[in-house]
Amino acid sequence: MLGLAALALSGCAGGTGGPGQLARFGLPEPVSDRAPFTGNLWHGFWIAALAIGVLMWGLMIWAAIRYRRRSPDEIPKQTRYNLPMEVMYTIVPFLIVGVLFFYTVNAQDGVRKHYTDAELAAQGMPAARTIGVIGQKWSWTFNYTDANVWDVGTVERIPDLYMQVDQPVNFTLDSPDVIHSFWVPQFYFKLDVIPGRTNSFQVTPTKIGSYAGKCAELCGTYHSRMLFNVQVVDQATYQAKMDELRSKGQTGQISYQTGTTQQVGSTQAHGGN
Numbered sequence: 001m002l003g004l005a006a007l008a009l010s011g012c013a014g015g016t017g018g019p020g021q022l023a024r025f026g027l028p029e030p031v032s033d034r035a036p037f038t039g040n041l042w043h044g045f046w047i048a049a050l051a052i053g054v055l056m057w058g059l060m061i062w063a064a065i066r067y068r069r070r071s072p073d074e075i076p077k078q079t080r081y082n083l084p085m086e087v088m089y090t091i092v093p094f095l096i097v098g099v100l101f102f103y104t105v106n107a108q109d110g111v112r113k114h115y116t117d118a119e120l121a122a123q124g125m126p127a128a129r130t131i132g133v134i135g136q137k138w139s140w141t142f143n144y145t146d147a148n149v150w151d152v153g154t155v156e157r158i159p160d161l162y163m164q165v166d167q168p169v170n171f172t173l174d175s176p177d178v179i180h181s182f183w184v185p186q187f188y189f190k191l192d193v194i195p196g197r198t199n200s201f202q203v204t205p206t207k208i209g210s211y212a213g214k215c216a217e218l219c220g221t222y223h224s225r226m227l228f229n230v231q232v233v234d235q236a237t238y239q240a241k242m243d244e245l246r247s248k249g250q251t252g253q254i255s256y257q258t259g260t261t262q263q264v265g266s267t268q269a270h271g272g273n
């Protein structure tokens with residue numbers, strides 16, 4: 001039964017995650033330091049759900065067979081108002097929800113934890129860089145704050161978000177127009193991009209590669225085109241990319257203003273530099 005459920009899940013995901021996907025209950029291969037929090041939670045929920053499911057299916061089948069009508073004249077014993085039973089099946093779901101809630105809050109705290117540079121240093125990690133993300137109708141702008149360069153995508157040109165492997169990044173998320181959602185499935189993480197409010201999170205990519213990103217909030221006509229690719233690269237490639245953006249004159253930072261919308265296909269509407 002467990003194998004069947006996992007099989008069905010991996011089928012839905014289109015087999016993008018390799019052979020280990022079955023063991024991950026359908027999740028893609030994780031590539032960020034925060035993925036284990038969500039991954040373990042997902043795993044635990046499935047195991048809890050399957051354990052309860054097996055118990056309940058077992059009880060139902062057992063009751064149906066054990067207390068079935070044995071002759072046409074015989075009516076099984078009728079029971080009503082079994083108070084201890086009713087109290088139990090009121091309290092037990094609350095306990096189950098309470099336990100799931102506890103682990104959910106724990107996982108959320110782990111994912112959203114923001115380490116200071118001193119705390120990162122204590123873990124042997126480099127100081128965090130900052131990348132400012134603007135989600136605009138209908139693409140993404142990336143401000144590489146430390147390198148003082150930017151890149152902006154359009155509906156026609158899907159932008160790349162460059163990150164250095166094993167390098168922590170503090171992200172800020174801003175929107176000039178409507179609510180978007182920054183989602184990199186293989187980071188096991190997404191966060192809403194809300195006009196008038198700067199959201200932030202920290203993440204460290206752990207594996208070199210190219211990973212799909214998208215807007216996870218239905219935001220308008222070209223929502224489905226609001227894609228980006230995360231390129232997790234080594235330090236030399238990262239620096240070369242920053243130099244390339246600089247040589248194209250994309251220096252400074254793109255600003256955004258709440259209430260103004262960017263024109264489709266325009267790279268100038270934000271008035272950068």
Ligand SMILES: [Cu+2]
Pocket residue numbers: 135138179180181215216217218219223226
């Ligand atoms: Cu969007």
